[in-house]
Structure formats: structure tokens, C-alpha cells
Amino acid sequence: MSPEPQPVRDLLIGVDVGTYSSKGVLVTLDGQIVRQHVIPHGISMPRHGHVEQDADGVWWADTAAIIRELLREPGAADRVAGVACSAIGPTLLPLDTQGRPLRPGILYGVDTRAHAQIGALNDEIGADVILAHSGMALTSQAIGPKIRWLREQEPGVWAQAATLISAGSYLTFRLTGQHVMDHHTGAHFMPLYDPRTRAWTDEFAVPVLGSAPLTCLPRLAWSDELAGHVTAQAAAQTGLREGTPVAVGTVDALAEGLSVGVSRPGDLMIMYGSSTFFILVQEAPTPDPRVWSVGGAFAGQVNLAAGMGTTGSLTRWFADEFAREHDTGAAYEELFTQAAALNPGADGLIMLPYFSGERTPINDPHARGVVAGLTLSHRREHLFRAALEAVGYGIRHNIEAFRDLGADVRRVVAVGGGTRGGTWLQIVSDISGEAQEVPAVTVGASFGDAFLAGLAAGVLDRADLDRWVQPGAHVTPDPALAPAYDRLYGLYRDLYTQTRATVHALGAPT
Missing domain, CATH: 3.30.420.40 (ATPase, nucleotide binding domain)
Known part of the structure; x- marks a missing residue:
């Protein structure tokens, strides 16, 4: 039988x-x-x-x-x-x-x-x-x-x-x-x-x-x-x-990193979600109070991680409150199109994106959002562009913190809802000076979970990740914009230190 x-x-x-x-x-x-x-x-x-x-x-x-x-x-x-x-x-x-x-x-x-x-x-x-x-x-x-x-x-x-x-x-x-x-x-x-x-x-x-x-x-x-x-x-x-x-x-965030092939030392994932999360695969830990030293997905692996508090949730709040005439999808399409047409610096605006406090690298739960430079000539799209650039300055701040403590960033891979359309990615690359890869398929963390499921079930091995993740877009910074954004980034950093005491006092119980 x-x-x-x-x-x-x-x-x-x-x-x-x-x-x-x-x-x-x-x-x-x-x-x-x-x-x-x-x-x-x-x-x-x-x-x-x-x-x-x-x-x-x-x-x-x-x-x-x-x-x-x-x-x-x-x-x-x-x-x-x-x-x-x-x-x-x-x-x-x-x-x-x-x-x-x-x-x-x-x-x-x-x-x-x-x-x-x-x-x-x-x-x-x-x-x-x-x-x-x-x-x-x-x-x-x-x-x-x-x-x-x-x-x-x-x-x-x-x-x-x-x-x-x-x-x-x-x-x-x-x-x-x-x-x-x-x-x-x-x-x-x-x-x-x-x-x-x-x-x-x-x-x-x-x-x-x-x-x-x-x-x-x-x-x-x-x-x-x-x-x-x-x-x-x-x-x-x-x-x-x-x-x-x-x-x-x-x-x-860790599953999202796997979903785009971030698995080797020097690979840095930037996850553009409700918040922005960073995972850098390392060969050895580099402890520092500004960021987080944690374990990786696999036995013995080390990650350096960081996270901003309010990024995609900031743009969602903006669309919900200032583009109510549209549903969320149409609001985003219009806002991103208008913001892309504006000059770097949003015609003299700088925003701090700390609308829910901030995590790394300032680790200040009492931080608040700030907009500086408003005039009667500014419109809704200027504020939205300033919000996108604020996140770009925050991403640059975190990457600089990684490099300040000796971490090796060799390759930057972007993933998440904020990668759609390319406008935000280009702004971040121009501000940070970092090229970003976007794989052909960016389904998200659930795709990385499916890979983990295969490993646990014994039907996949780690080398299979290379065939799961296919190359896609490559976003490179515009070097002509570097001087302007270097200046604006310096003002962004100064704005936090100069307004910290004021926003802390505003948020204190009365």
C-alpha cells in the first residue's frame, strides 16, 4: 500500500x-x-x-x-x-x-x-x-x-x-x-x-x-x-x-528592514511611516545615549536603531486639518504637487517636527512643533513643504549622530508610505546628502514577516533574501542644493536650542 x-x-x-x-x-x-x-x-x-x-x-x-x-x-x-x-x-x-x-x-x-x-x-x-x-x-x-x-x-x-x-x-x-x-x-x-x-x-x-x-x-x-x-x-x-x-x-521596523534586504553590516533602513525609524546593521555595538543599541533579527546580530516621533503622522495631521475639502489621498496628491514646485527652504520657513515630543537624537518628550519665518505671503503649500523639510533635517540629524559615534553607514535603503511619489525622498536626499535605494517591491513589514515565517518553518534560508528583494529606484542628492540646505540645517538646529525653554514652559501644567 x-x-x-x-x-x-x-x-x-x-x-x-x-x-x-x-x-x-x-x-x-x-x-x-x-x-x-x-x-x-x-x-x-x-x-x-x-x-x-x-x-x-x-x-x-x-x-x-x-x-x-x-x-x-x-x-x-x-x-x-x-x-x-x-x-x-x-x-x-x-x-x-x-x-x-x-x-x-x-x-x-x-x-x-x-x-x-x-x-x-x-x-x-x-x-x-x-x-x-x-x-x-x-x-x-x-x-x-x-x-x-x-x-x-x-x-x-x-x-x-x-x-x-x-x-x-x-x-x-x-x-x-x-x-x-x-x-x-x-x-x-x-x-x-x-x-x-x-x-x-x-x-x-x-x-x-x-x-x-x-x-x-x-x-x-x-x-x-x-x-x-x-x-x-x-x-x-x-x-x-x-x-x-x-x-x-x-x-x-525590524521586519520592514528585512523586507527591503537590510541584513548586512553597513545597511541602514529609513522607514517612512507614521514615525520615521532607523535600523543600521552593525558588526559590533556602539553604545551612545542619543540612540539605541539593540539586537538584530538573527542570532548574534547587532543593530543601532533610532526613531523620530512625528513624521507621517505630521503630514496626515496637516492634510486632515488644512485640506479638509479633499479625502486623504486627494489631499496628499495636491499638497505634494504644490510643495514640489516650491524652492528649497519653503521661501523662508523652518519647522521643527516635534509635534509629539521627539525621540532620537534629542530625546526630549517635552519638545513641541515650531514654525519660524511666517509672513503674510506664505500659503498652505509653504507650510507643507516646511513640514517635509523638517523631517529631512531630522533624518540628517540622526544619520549625523550615527556617524559621530563611529558607526559605518554604507548603504541607505528607504521604505514605507513616505517613499511614494519620490518628492519626499528627493527632499531628504538633498538635505542629508545621502543617496537612497528604493527596492522594486516595498510591501512593508508584512513581507519581512513572511520571510521570517519561512526561516522558522525551515523552508527558507537567509541567502534567499537576495532573490526576494529586487532593485528599484535610486534617489541621489542634487549637489547644487547642498550650500542652501547646509545653511538651513544649521538654522534648524539653532531653532530647537533657542526655543526649547519656551516650548517646555508652554507645555508645563498650569
């Missing part, structure tokens, strides 16, 4: 939950996209500095709905070799003993609620000690201060908390029943993570966790490792086959 033929597992699924939308892709083993699906969503800002999302109503509901849509063809689930998820991060989500969320997830560095806890931890442990231990300073991106905020400000929630995880980890838990977190995300749970041993440490646990044990944190693993398999419950909710392998996954 001949054995039954084995089913063909020739598809992979990647799902990414972002700040304003979730996206999934169904991909073949050679990187060809079979199907995509996107679900938009919002964020909650219950008070200034607090930015949250619902773990079940947004993160898991989106993920389950996207997977069901990707698998709508009969028999598709049986062909899936693996699945992986990424999400906004690092975030903080407390779960009870049954794995149920106790409150909305507290988002990454755009949530600045824990500034008092940052000060307290720096005082109690020592800012220099934390930098030496973690390889980076405490900022709004760090989860340790947010854990302490939760313990101090919401004692009722804290008393019920059994597990503390991040958004991507929650999706993996809902799929597999396993609590596991990737090293890149874990590094941001500072000072509870030791980058030398790549393990949780209790050395500074008491100031953060109080009497809670380190066992409230999930198991650590690399992004391409196997987290577990789809449970019967998850299979019923998503349409996946029970037992499908699930990768550990990671944050959206």
Missing part, C-alpha cells in the same frame, strides 16, 4: 500591525505576492502624552481578519508552511493569569507618560550605570519606566498582572499560546535586559518591578526561531491549519 502524498506547503503568511493600519501578505516561497489585505485603524490618546491601542479590538481582531481574508481560497490553509507577525514596538501590555489584557497597550516612544519615572530610575540607579549596562539611555522608547509607571499609577491593574509583553509578542501568544519575545524588543525593556548575556537580569529589577518576579517577562528568542504552532483555538479564529509553525517575529 503506497503512502499518502504529503501536502504541498508552498505559501507563507506575514502580518504586521502598525500605528494606523494592519497589513498582511500571502507569499510564495520565492517571494511572489499572491494576495494582500489592509485594515485601517486608529489610536487612542486619553490624555496628553498617553498613546494607546486596544490589544484585542485592534491588534488581534485585525490579525485574525487579515489571515481569514488571505486564506479565502479553498485549500489555501493547507498550503501554508509558516506564519509570522510583527507589530508596533516596543509596547507594554499587561496580561492576567489567563492571558487576557488588563488595559489598552501603551505604545512605543510616541507615548511620553513615563518621564517622571525616567528621572526616578536615573536618580536611583544612575544614568551612567544604565547607559553602561544597557548600551543606551532611558528615553520614551524604554519600557522599564513605563512598567514602573503602571506599578505606581495603576496599582489595581498591577496587582492582577501576571505577564508583561509587547504587541508582537501578544499576537504570537494568541496564535500559539506561548509567551515569547524577540531580542530586539527585549532590549527596550531596559534595564531588565542584559545585552551581554542576552537574558533577563534582576540586577536592577526592584526599581522597575518592585516585588514582582522576572518570570512575569516572556521567554527570549531570535526573530527567525520557532515560537510554537497554531493552536486549535487560533485555527478556529483565523482559518489557519492547526499545527502551522509560527515564528517568534519582531517589531514592525
